[in-house]
Amino acid sequence: MLVFLESHGKELQKGSLGVLAKAASLGDADAVIAGEGANALAAEAGKFGAKKVWICEDGEVAQPLPQPRVDVLAHVVEEGAYDTVLFANSVLAADIAAGLAARLDAGLNWDLVDVELKDGELVGKRPALQDSVYADVGWDGTPRLALFRAGSFDATATGGGEPETTNVSPSYAEHSTAVKLVGQDAEESSGPSIEDADVIVAGGRGLGSPDNFTLAEELAKALGGAVGATRAVVDAGWYPYSAQIGQTGKTVSPKLYVALGISGAIQHKVGMQSSGTIVAINKDANAPIFEFSDLGVVGDVHEIVPKLTELVRARRG
Amino acid sequence: MKIAVCVKHVPEGPSRLDPSSKRLDRSGEGALNHFDANAVEEALRLKGDSDSEVVAVSLGPQKALDSLRKALAMGADRAVLVSDEAAAGSDLVATSRLLAAALEKESADLVLFGQQASDADGAVLWAAVAERLGRPVVSQAMELALDGGSVRVKRQTEFGYDTLEAPLPAVVAVSDAINEPRYPSLKGIMGAKKKPQDVLSLAELGVDSGEAGEAGSRTTVLALGDPPARADARKIEDDGNAAEAIVDFLAEKRLV
Ligand SMILES: Cc1cc2nc3c(=O)[nH]c(=O)nc-3n(C[C@H](O)[C@H](O)[C@H](O)COP(=O)(O)OP(=O)(O)OC[C@H]3O[C@@H](n4cnc5c(N)ncnc54)[C@H](O)[C@@H]3O)c2cc1C
Ligand SMILES: Nc1ncnc2c1ncn2[C@@H]1O[C@H](COP(=O)(O)O)[C@@H](O)[C@H]1O
DSSP: OOEEEEEEEEOOOOEEEEEEEHHHHHHHHEEEEEEHHHHHHHHHEEEEEEEEEEOOGGGGGGSSSSHHHHHHHHHHHHHHOSSSSEEEHHHHHHHHHHHHHHHHHEEEEEEEEEEEEEEEEEEEEEEEETTTEEEEEEESSSEEEEEEETEEEEEEEEEEOOOEEEEEEOOOOOOGOOOOEEEEEOOOOSSSSSSTTSEEEEEGGGSGGGHHHHHHHHHHHTTTEEEEEEEHHHHHTOGGGGBSSSSSSSSSOSEEEEEESSOOHHHHHTTTTTTEEEEEEEEETTTTTGGGGHHHHHHHHHHHHHHHHHHHHHHHO | OOOEEEOOEEEEEOOBBBBTTBOOOSOOEEOOOOOHHHHHHHHEEEEEESOEEEEEEEEEGGGGGGHHHHHHHHHHEEEEEEEOOOGGGGGGGHHHHHHHHHHHHHOOOOEOSSSSSTTOOOOHHHHHHHHEEEEEEEEEEEEEEEEEEEEEEEEEEEEEEEEEEEEESEEEEEEESSSSOOOHHHHHHHHTTSEEEEEEOHHHHTGGGGTTTTOOOEEEEEEOOOOOOOSOOEEEEEEHHHHHHHHHHHHHTTTO
């Protein structure tokens, strides 16, 4: 089995180390690291169970872009004769996995939350239809590609030793190196951190306008909590990135999470599903968020939230 | 210039899996995947009042024409539907093969995708299609601009915001934050009927039926089961007293 380890700066991403640890628990697991400073990260991969680490430090993989990494992986899969390649979901990894599937005509099962060996066959666990059904999925032929939902496995060191390393430099397809990164801004978090809050009131597009975020703010104040947001409203400029919860934002686990006008997409869910109690208000009775709320209220946030804030204020005095 | 937009016809309302075929039950009403409305909107915005052509492309059952007509009603110029019994049940590998074949015929300068199919939540198809077309790909675009022979995209990742540039022809998947899709006007809806709508079989596409559907797929669904049980989830309709009900619930849980 081969695991794609995503590196950013001088760090291996926890999600991919979790997938590596899981792979190592099933059998022999090797890893591939592609990017600047990859060599220096190999030892770390060993601690999470990699026997062998394939390393690519070519200029083509200096930027966090998927297509040149498809070339690296296709090369390594062939060199190492791997029958299984595992990825932890991320913006980068999803595009690599799907590109590799097309390149190798290989089956890709995505959004898996677990994988096991049943009678020697690899079987993936895949929640479907807003997680209301859990499917067992398999692969026809090899290599088998699997993309795991963020946070599926804990990154626990397996106590492995120093891995064997091999440097690789594949040839790159012309289209693979055509995209260029021309600007980057890592947004600094500002304001109170939502990661430590006991109560989070999060707002989504259902609030209707940036101004209506005051509804979330007032309720958060009344409950003594912080305000969170979905990517849809952050990217639309309604609320700062530092408040974003989900796959590409923060992962939170407050005692109470109140979702206002949030549909409950998987990418949002992975950032808040371990909250103690989840209350959701959404006017669409079929909204996915109701599948994982402890209390789901089908209704209009504009009607309910002002009253709710009043009642909470009155109660807390 | 020509812009192709990939759109999916998805089941409306609560969806279910057919226990015997283990496939999504597509017998009910369907609608244009709402994430794809953002892609159609972006194509129309890029077109503006130029003479660029916007072609909506879909793979699906005959009924998918309804969703293509919605794209036409919004303002797309032409629709192409790949539809064939033998294509049902196509997984990522097979779907990307068929869509790439249809897009190859169009040779558009820019191919747009939506953020995700609301019934499958893959958010992956574009990368597979781009690989088959041998074109650069950029996903999660929250801002998109054409700049001579290239496209410039701003996108959010786990680490902040990146600006990327890709030479045309390119494939771009847009995020749901990129725009507010327009509603089709009455005139648009009336006009849509007269716009060209081609339905292609696998044979017309030049793809062997063994390359499509389950035969052309590399993944399988082995069994369906229930999700892990969750403690007493409750759902109520607001009858005017929802705020009180929420406070009672919070009090019961000692959260207020
Ligand atoms: C790679 C990737 C990464 C992503 N990362 C993240 C992430 O980190 N965080 C994140 O949140 N998303 C993320 N997303 C986006 C995610 O898939 C959804 O698009 C997003 O979460 C939707 O935000 P929303 O719920 O605010 O908007 P919508 O999906 O538009 O939902 C709005 C909801 O409000 C309801 N509503 C409307 N009006 C009212 C009203 N008056 N009263 C009550 N309810 C109302 C509607 O019924 C609807 O359910 C990511 C997507 C991808 C592909
Ligand atoms: N059957 C289809 N026909 C045309 N486009 C599709 C189809 N399925 C998915 N897409 C496109 O691919 C995007 C991502 O889909 P997915 O990877 O399945 O979540 C969608 O937003 C659509 O733009």
